[in-house]
Amino acid sequence: MLRIVGFGSGAKDNMTLEASVAIAGADLIVGYTTYVDILKQYFPDKEYYSTNMMQEKERCQYAIDTAKEGKEVVLVCSGDSGIYGMASLVYELAEDNLDIKVISGVTAASSGSACLGAPLSHDFAVISLSDCMTPWELIKKRIKAMADSDMVMCIYNPSSRRRSGYLKEACDIVLKVQSPDTVCGYVRNIGRENETTGILTLKELADFKADMFTTIYIGNSHTKVINGKMVTPRGYKVV
Template sequence: MKGKLYIVGLGPGGKGDMTLRAVKAIEDSDIIVGYTTYVNLIREMIRDKRVITTGMRRERERCEKAVFCAERGNRVCIVSSGDPGVYGMAGLVLEIIAKQNSKIEVEIIPGVTSATAGGALLGAPLINDFAVISLSDLLTPWDVIQQRIRAAARSDFVIVLYNPMSKKRRKHIEKAREIILNCRKPETPVGIVKNIGREGETVIVTDLQHMLEYQIDMVTTVIIGNSSTFAENDRMITPRGYEV
């Protein structure tokens, strides 16, 4: 039997936000590979399958195992939350395949990413141009990240921050806020969403001035409005520009 590697985005967390194609790919697979937290999101769907999980920071090992298993004729799903192409495993898998000159069949299945899943919970903050920036400086220099925040703030993008804070990295979100405050009013709406579609889901609409009073961590997404974003009835809305 010919092997195949699916690179699957599970969406933010709840099964409802998975696509039909993602469900099918999981059903079609013999082996499921993923970070433990993500695999746990789909436990009930994969009782009859071989599961290979690895912990945090073991991304390369995980991708290599998935490619290895597919090369040997298995149908393999490597799963991640959100979309596998947004700070996800799709790039690393394709890089490994290119390096190994592997000819396995690959199908990337996009998913709902935190930016739009969080946006939906907050209202409609992303209705105009937006920039997606990760505050993790493990793989991108902090200088480059700051420059991007500055550029996005100055040119009035709505700004979506992924990985805004970790236990070892607490100051980046403060600095990001400071940079943005140089260009936007303290009353600019800010949305903070946590554990989207999972246990402990929280949705907060606040503003630049008060945002640091709320708990922000690695499972949080922060969305900062542009100059025309407004808050109403605990919803955050960026007008597209239609007359209402």
């Protein structure tokens, strides 16, 4: 059987009980090198197979082939295995005679939100700024649609060396319709060493230097700062 397991932020206690049991019971754990290195701390005596970024297809295929041989294989993803994770690729690659189970996990939108306060307490969108497989024009169209309809946004993959200006471009789109004082936040290295968080305005976010390990939150027009926390009200009347 092939289990596609999201292990959450990387902190052991952000893992679900089901993910923990699946990893502990696997014959083989397959994943991206950085994720495998995290799991080796918690499950040191397991057999692992890891490959680097850009080798996702090869990695999934290896997991599929090994599961077909009758092994209990776990393919690990950080966060939730279904959100920008490997679950869809496995379904696309696998044939119908393989038993596949997706085990959900806490995605960065949720784990990062808990660090900042409660930014996602109303309708929100999760968008990746990575244009490796999605045209940048479509990503920008989506950001404009979110901003126009006052949705909170949670942005994954906000930057990379090649895409260093993308976050600024995204903010500039939002700035055309939302106040420059819109409350925004970032969390870097969620649940890992050197976790850092910050709250800033949309105007400030446009010049913020994010990296690949940062998750960005852009509030809606009601989002506010309460005692240093980023809070999007659900709408209850609070006197």
